[in-house]
Amino acid sequence: GAVVSQHPSRVICKSGTSVKIECRSLDFQATTMFWYRQFPKQSLMLMATSNEGSKATYEQGVEKDKFLINHASLTLSTLTVTSAHPEDSSFYICSAPRPGATDTQYFGPGTRLTVL
Amino acid sequence: GQNIDQPTEMTATEGAIVQINCTYQTSGFNGLFWYQQHAGEAPTFLSYNVLDGLEEKGRFSSFLSRSKGYSYLLLKELQMKDSASYLCAVRDHATNAGKSTFGDGTTLTVKP
Numbered sequence: 001g002a003v004v005s006q007h008p009s010r011v012i013c014k015s016g017t018s019v020k021i022e023c024r025s026l027d028f029q030a031t032t033m034f035w036y037r038q039f040p041k042q043s044l045m046l047m048a049t050s051n052e053g054s055k056a057t058y059e060q061g062v063e064k065d066k067f068l069i070n071h072a073s074l075t076l077s078t079l080t081v082t083s084a085h086p087e088d089s090s091f092y093i094c095s096a097p098r099p100g101a102t103d104t105q106y107f108g109p110g111t112r113l114t115v116l
Numbered sequence: 117g118q119n120i121d122q123p124t125e126m127t128a129t130e131g132a133i134v135q136i137n138c139t140y141q142t143s144g145f146n147g148l149f150w151y152q153q154h155a156g157e158a159p160t161f162l163s164y165n166v167l168d169g170l171e172e173k174g175r176f177s178s179f180l181s182r183s184k185g186y187s188y189l190l191l192k193e194l195q196m197k198d199s200a201s202y203l204c205a206v207r208d209h210a211t212n213a214g215k216s217t218f219g220d221g222t223t224l225t226v227k228p
Contacts (some may be wrong), residue, residue: 041219043203044159083128093158103147103164105216110158 003027004096006108013084014116021079021111023050023094030096031075034105035067038091050077052095084115120219122194122204127225128194136189136222138152149205150178150189159203162189191224199226 007022024032031052036044048069049057056069068080081088094112119141128134140148151159163171165180165187173205177190191198201223211228 044205046215046217049215093157096122096221103166104161105149107151107160112156 003098004094004106004108006092006094006111008111009109010112010114012114012116015085016083017080018080019084019113021081021092021113023079023096023108025075025106027097028096028098030077031099033071033075033077033094033096034079035069035079036093036095038093038110043085045092047079052077071094080116081113086115089113089115120204120206120217122202122222124220125225127224128191129215130194130196130226130228132168132194133190133192134194134224136191136202136224138189139174140185140187140204140206140217140219142185142206142208142217144208145182146207148178148180148187149207150176150187151203151205152205153201153221155201162202194226195200196226199224203215 003026005024005026010115013019015060033050035047036085037047039080045064046059050069050071060115066082070078091110092111095105095107097105122138149164150162152162153159156157162176163178166173166179168180168182170177174191180187201221203217203221207216
């Protein structure tokens with residue numbers, strides 16, 4: 001079964017609003033989670049690394065004030081897209097490595113965001 | 117940084133064998149992953165190579181040559197459901213555990 005969940009799976013919002021996406025590890029504790037974005041027919045682009053108990057590490061070109069990440073517990077990381085615009089419409093996917101199992105990375109099912 | 121190349125599209129026939137290549141250039145290396153991704157879904161893990169050689173898992177095998185910066189994914193006895201995008205991802209030794217850079221993916225179409 002799934003080991004990483006995301007909520008919501010799909011969201012449609014108006015331009016200017018904020019959207020929160022949750023990523024949960026279901027049967028293990030994840031001190032690190034990763035947030036990716038994928039535009040149609042493109043590959044996954046890493047946005048940021050979410051670290052439990054500390055600030056997220058953002059990739060170059062990703063605005064940390066626009067994409068707020070909070071890793072409040074060992075099983076939950078949230079990504080908030082603030083003041084969303086149509087160009088933020090994308091497929092957002094989180095992933096989490098299982099501690100001690102460096103040969104795998106579990107992906108959540110993804111969240112399809114559409115900004116009108 | 118990392119540079120990962122794989123073919124954009126491939127077509128194969130049901131029941132056949134197909135090999136998807138991936139070449140990479142990286143400042144550090146801590147493993148190479150292959151993922152399968154169907155349209156509209158998240159990637160699913162297929163294989164992991166960190167040492168040179170072939171890893172076999174049923175109909176899927178993956179090969180790695182670190183000296184050549186080269187990997188391939190071999191799919192045998194192709195089925196229609198294997199039509200998907202296949203992503204090669206390299207984990208940089210200098211980064212956090214699990215942080216990977218993805219290639220653009222190879223869209224495989226399996227025809228009857």
